[in-house]
Amino acid sequence: MRTILFIVRKEFLQIFRHKVMLPLIFLMPIIQLVILAHAADFEVKNINLYIVDNDMSQASQQLIGKFRACRNFNIVGHSFSSRVAYDEIQRGNADLFLEIPPHFQRDLLRKNKGSLQLSINAINGVQAGLANAYANAIIQDFNSQIRMEWASLAARPALPGLSVTFSNWFNPEMNYKTFMVPGILVLLVTLIGMFLSGMNIVKEKEIGTIEQINVTPIRKYQFIIGKLLPFWIIALVELSIGLFVGWLIFDIPVVGSLWLVFGFAAIYLLVVLGLGLLVSTITETQQQAMFISWFFLIIFILMSGLFTPIESMPPWAQSITRFNPVAYFVEVMRMVLLKGSNLMDIRHHVIVMLTAALAVNVLAVMNYRKTN
Amino acid sequence: MIMKQFGIFIQKELYHIFRDRRTLLILLGMPVVLVLLFGFAITNEIDNARIAILDESKGEMSREITQRLVASGYFLIDENLREVSEIEQHFREGKTKMAVVFPPDLQENIRRHLPAQIQLIADATDPNTATTLINYASAIIGQQLREQNHGQAAPMQINTEVKMLYNPRLKSVFMFVPGVMTVILMLVSAMMTSIAITREKELGTMEVLLASPLKPSLIIIGKVIPYILLALANTVVILMLGTFVFGMPVKGSLLLLGLECLLFVVTSLALGILISTRTESQQVAMLISLMALMLPTILLSGFIFPIESMPKVLQVLSNIIPAKWFIIIIKNIMLKGTGVGFVWKESLILTGMALFFIGASVRNFKIRLE
Amino acid sequence: MTPAITADKLTKKFGDFTAVNQITFEVKKGEIFGFLGANGAGKTTAMRMLNGLSRPTAGQAEVAGFNVYRQAEKIKRHIGYMSQKFSLYEDLTVRENIRFYGGIYGLPGREIRRQEKELTASLGMEGYSNTLVKAIPLGWKQKLSFSIAIMHRPEIVFLDEPTGGVDPITRRQFWEMIYKAASEGMTVFVTTHYMDEAEYCGRVSIMVDGHIAALDTPRALKEQFGAESMNDVFLQLTRPNQ
Numbered sequence: 001m002r003t004i005l006f007i008v009r010k011e012f013l014q015i016f017r018h019k020v021m022l023p024l025i026f027l028m029p030i031i032q033l034v035i036l037a038h039a040a041d042f043e044v045k046n047i048n049l050y051i052v053d054n055d056m057s058q059a060s061q062q063l064i065g066k067f068r069a070c071r072n073f074n075i076v077g078h079s080f081s082s083r084v085a086y087d088e089i090q091r092g093n094a095d096l097f098l099e100i101p102p103h104f105q106r107d108l109l110r111k112n113k114g115s116l117q118l119s120i121n122a123i124n125g126v127q128a129g130l131a132n133a134y135a136n137a138i139i140q141d142f143n144s145q146i147r148m149e150w151a152s153l154a155a156r157p158a159l160p161g162l163s164v165t166f167s168n169w170f171n172p173e174m175n176y177k178t179f180m181v182p183g184i185l186v187l188l189v190t191l192i193g194m195f196l197s198g199m200n201i202v203k204e205k206e207i208g209t210i211e212q213i214n215v216t217p218i219r220k221y222q223f224i225i226g227k228l229l230p231f232w233i234i235a236l237v238e239l240s241i242g243l244f245v246g247w248l249i250f251d252i253p254v255v256g257s258l259w260l261v262f263g264f265a266a267i268y269l270l271v272v273l274g275l276g277l278l279v280s281t282i283t284e285t286q287q288q289a290m291f292i293s294w295f296f297l298i299i300f301i302l303m304s305g306l307f308t309p310i311e312s313m314p315p316w317a318q319s320i321t322r323f324n325p326v327a328y329f330v331e332v333m334r335m336v337l338l339k340g341s342n343l344m345d346i347r348h349h350v351i352v353m354l355t356a357a358l359a360v361n362v363l364a365v366m367n368y369r370k371t372n
Numbered sequence: 373m374i375m376k377q378f379g380i381f382i383q384k385e386l387y388h389i390f391r392d393r394r395t396l397l398i399l400l401g402m403p404v405v406l407v408l409l410f411g412f413a414i415t416n417e418i419d420n421a422r423i424a425i426l427d428e429s430k431g432e433m434s435r436e437i438t439q440r441l442v443a444s445g446y447f448l449i450d451e452n453l454r455e456v457s458e459i460e461q462h463f464r465e466g467k468t469k470m471a472v473v474f475p476p477d478l479q480e481n482i483r484r485h486l487p488a489q490i491q492l493i494a495d496a497t498d499p500n501t502a503t504t505l506i507n508y509a510s511a512i513i514g515q516q517l518r519e520q521n522h523g524q525a526a527p528m529q530i531n532t533e534v535k536m537l538y539n540p541r542l543k544s545v546f547m548f549v550p551g552v553m554t555v556i557l558m559l560v561s562a563m564m565t566s567i568a569i570t571r572e573k574e575l576g577t578m579e580v581l582l583a584s585p586l587k588p589s590l591i592i593i594g595k596v597i598p599y600i601l602l603a604l605a606n607t608v609v610i611l612m613l614g615t616f617v618f619g620m621p622v623k624g625s626l627l628l629l630g631l632e633c634l635l636f637v638v639t640s641l642a643l644g645i646l647i648s649t650r651t652e653s654q655q656v657a658m659l660i661s662l663m664a665l666m667l668p669t670i671l672l673s674g675f676i677f678p679i680e681s682m683p684k685v686l687q688v689l690s691n692i693i694p695a696k697w698f699i700i701i702i703k704n705i706m707l708k709g710t711g712v713g714f715v716w717k718e719s720l721i722l723t724g725m726a727l728f729f730i731g732a733s734v735r736n737f738k739i740r741l742e
Numbered sequence: 743m744t745p746a747i748t749a750d751k752l753t754k755k756f757g758d759f760t761a762v763n764q765i766t767f768e769v770k771k772g773e774i775f776g777f778l779g780a781n782g783a784g785k786t787t788a789m790r791m792l793n794g795l796s797r798p799t800a801g802q803a804e805v806a807g808f809n810v811y812r813q814a815e816k817i818k819r820h821i822g823y824m825s826q827k828f829s830l831y832e833d834l835t836v837r838e839n840i841r842f843y844g845g846i847y848g849l850p851g852r853e854i855r856r857q858e859k860e861l862t863a864s865l866g867m868e869g870y871s872n873t874l875v876k877a878i879p880l881g882w883k884q885k886l887s888f889s890i891a892i893m894h895r896p897e898i899v900f901l902d903e904p905t906g907g908v909d910p911i912t913r914r915q916f917w918e919m920i921y922k923a924a925s926e927g928m929t930v931f932v933t934t935h936y937m938d939e940a941e942y943c944g945r946v947s948i949m950v951d952g953h954i955a956a957l958d959t960p961r962a963l964k965e966q967f968g969a970e971s972m973n974d975v976f977l978q979l980t981r982p983n984q
Contacts, residue, residue, distance in 0.1 A: 002845065003845065006842055006846055007842075009841075013834055013838055014831065014834065017834070018652075018653060018656055018833075020656050020660075021656065021659075024659045024660065024663065025659075028659075028663040028664075032663060032667055035668075035689075036667065036671050038682060038685075038686055039671045039672050040671060040676075040677055045680070047680070048680070089537060090708055090714065091714060092700065092704070095680070115532070116531070117532070117534075117535065118534045118535065119534075119535040119537055120535070122536035122537055122538055123538050123703055123707050124678060125547060128536055132536075133507070135532075136532060142530070143530045167491070167493050168496030168506075169460070169463060169494065169495060169496055170463070170496055170497050171496040171499060171502075179497055179498050179499060195659070199654070203654070203655070206575070207574075207827075209830070211795060211823075212823065212825060212829040212830075212843075213846070214794075214795055215793050215818055215821070215825075215900075216847060217815060217847070218846055284392075285392070286571070286654045286658075287568065287654070288392060288394055288395050290563075290654075290658050292394065292395075294402075294559070295401075295402050295405075298402075298406065299405065299409065302409055303413065307676055309498060309501050311420070311421050311469065313413050314412065316413075317412070320413075334497050334498075335465075339463055339495070339497060340464065341464040341466070342464075345464045345465045370794070370795070371794055371795060371797050372795065372796050372797065
């Protein structure tokens with residue numbers, strides 16, 4: 001026990017000897033959290049709309065007015081030529097253009113139908129899909145409005161009195177940040193923990209001090225625990241600061257128990273740090289360690305459900321996520337913080353993490369060789 | 373003479389890289405894995421979302437709607453509930469994302485032409501998924517109602533013709549290939565070089581090199597040339613995957629695309645060198661690259677999240693991120709097929725950044741030597 | 743009296759390359775045993791097998807009465823080691839290094855503090871306790887490493903080229919420290935490629951291409967080869983044709 005404490009103390013001394021480390025470990029991630037929470041927003045706002053109005057009628061003006069009133073759209077220009085509009089998209093100044101053909105109003109009144117054309121830059125498929133949905137909703141709205149105003153004679157379809165209502169639980173304001181901040185926190189804690197631990201043992205190998213440790217009677221588990229503890233503490237402190245900032249700036253609700261969050265984080269970190277140390281034991285240089293960590297991390301993060309829902313992955317990819325610790329922690333954070341899930345609700349997650357923590361760390365201890 | 377020494381020096385750097393098989397494997401394998409993941413696994417499309425049904429009416433109407441929801445392919449029935457209180461429990465366990473509630477008097481009210489309601493309750497911790505699920509379900513239910521009404525055509529129907537430009541099938545891979553390419557180039561060029569140079573400093577071999585007759589600038593150039601080669605190899609691999617596996621077009625000029633990639637690689641290298649002039653330990657170099665380069669490159673460049681949707685401050689901030697300009701350039705060339713006329717401004721900005729980074733590194737380097 | 747170290751046909755191969763080829767020797771307790779040889783002759787590899795860092799390919803060896811195959815961890819309780827690569831943490835201060843290694847070897851806190859005082863005093867480093875090791879001269883670093891390697895009073899201390907790159911005066915002082923340790927009963931196993939240092943050893947073995955070419959006291963060796971100095975002995979052994 002005492003031996004472990006000596007290692008822990010030495011690690012702390014070394015980590016904070018570099019003056020830049022303190023801000024890098026604690027300040028940068030928090031700044032990142034604040035910036036990223038604002039950046040990582042899938043809500044589509046400020047869609048740049050270009051208008052080609054060849055009708056110039058009351059109807060077309062009314063339709064354009066509806067687009068102008070919608071906060072999702074920004075009207076960036078008008079023209080009579082679809083060529084010009086197309087060029088604007090090409091140049092990246094517009095995301096889509098609405099083309100109102102000549103005689104739009106006349107056709108509506110005389111032929112009882114009209115047509116419009118939307119051309120959307122679809123390189124970002126998701127954004128294009130949403131832009132299309134918003135635009136169509138506005139057009140539908142306009143459609144029923146003119147029906148009401150101009151066609152009072154037309155019989156309204158006899159709909160049965162059935163309607164669909166909906167409610168959004170846990171996040172009624174549909175605040176995307178509430179959803180993202182806990183996830184981003186996981187990301188930052190994981191990055192810091194994995195990289196610091198991953199580069200640690202290998203650094204001693206590179207400098208040569210590991211020899212001096214290996215020739216002492218220290219036990220392998222003592223060494224691994226001594227290496228793991230400092231980063232475990234740092235990461236937990238980091239998580240606390242992050243949660244506090246999230247609560248302070250982003251109003252993250254804490255519906256469930258904070259003890260549960262930290263308890264799960266404690267187990268989760270054992271897995272991540274154990275993985276880092278494992279990487280450290282199988283590599284020869286810090287550069288190597290960094291690359292291997294980076295490789296696994298980026299896959300872990302992309303497949304974690306942090307940015308894109310796991311449910312929308314194909315089945316084979318979903319089964320891969322069962323082996324992804326980051327996915328478990330992202331889910332637990334959101335469940336406990338936002339929905340108030342209790343220990344029974346997340347028992348499955350806890351069991352999986354405990355098993356993983358044990359396996360990874362045993363592997364790390366076994367892989368660390370004092371004798372070659 | 374100098375050229376020969378320089379050649380030998382580059383050879384040494386190449387040995388460093390090629391001797392380390394594991395890193396090489398990762399550097400060459402990572403782009404492949406990333407592109408494949410993005411192409412096959414990571415989408416925002418929703419299908420087979422798990423929903424729960426609370427059918428208190430147990431009538432024909434509720435059965436038909438339930439069947440229709442399942443038949444759409446978007447939904448899977450996870451559970452048939454008995455009580456409202458069970459909904460929250462299911463949400464908390466994270467099993468289902470939405471519940472459909474048919475009230476007991478549904479059938480009766482419809483029969484008597486009284487107002488009736490079907491309730492959709494979504495777990496809105498993820499707002500986008502919630503919105504999408506509710507929209508899908510509402511549309512499906514609405515269609516069911518219309519069909520029961522024998523589809524009376526409404527007057528003054530406006531038909532909207534929608535054209536999806538550049539990516540008619542809305543493939544997300546079109547969005548991600550340029551992004552992955554940017555991240556990989558940044559990783560190989562900036563992160564790798566900053567660490568490679570700091571490593572020589574940490575191990576003390578930098579002093580030895582500086583004492584050699586080679587000029588410091590040549591030493592640095594020699595150190596980065598292998599990484600340029602590696603980065604360009606990655607570019608080719610990513611482009612080939614995008615083109616042959618995912619059918620991503622390269623509409624513009626390949627030559628221009630190559631030159632722009634080279635420009636971005638040089639900018640990133642300069643940034644990596646700048647970081648290494650300011651750091652003494654590999655860990656610090658790595659953390660700086662990670663926090664100040666990789667995360668902003670992924671998140672503020674328009675790779676995953678559209679820049680237009682960000683707050684104004686971040687939109688302004690995104691201008692100092694080289695990756696943003698590079699992504700605009702490659703999307704223009706590959707997907708829109710535009711030429712120099714459309715990307716000269718962005719290219720100029722990148723060139724300016726590269727020159728600035730190089731200037732700052734040289735200045736730092738001189739200060740250190742004095 | 744049982745010997746401190748015995749090696750019997752100890753061998754280490756790396757693939758096809760035989761780094762150490764069937765070396766056999768004994769080191770008596772309290773002896774200063776010199777392990778000589780050119781760079782790459784296999785000295786460090788041999789030493790690493792004895793202190794438990796490297797597993798032998800074949801042969802037998804016992805250190806402090808323990809078997810190198812089965813009891814490597816027990817050996818580590820009874821030895822000190824100063825590696826050729828610098829073994830102190832450059833980003834820790836002198837005091838922090840002393841405390842760390844003292845702690846790893848399980849010395850009680852009071853003992854660590856006593857040694858810390860004594861050590862800095864005897865090295866003439868008072869006032870440098872809070873200096874980063876990075877910032878002290880190489881000679882001091884080497885002497886400090888040695889003092890730290892024997893802080894826990896091991897039975898045997900292994901020194902791998904301890905005086906590489908330091909000035910003659912410091913080398914002299916370093917050997918005085920070795921003598922002092924030996925006089926307290928410690929067995930010293932030291933590798934070097936400085937032939938003049940061989941003269942300070944009780945007995946020396948000279949390694950050539952992985953095997954032991956000669957082993958005796960410096961005086962006996964000089965007589966045997968009819969040489970003026972150990973340097974001549976060494977040259978005759980390594981370049982027999984000249």
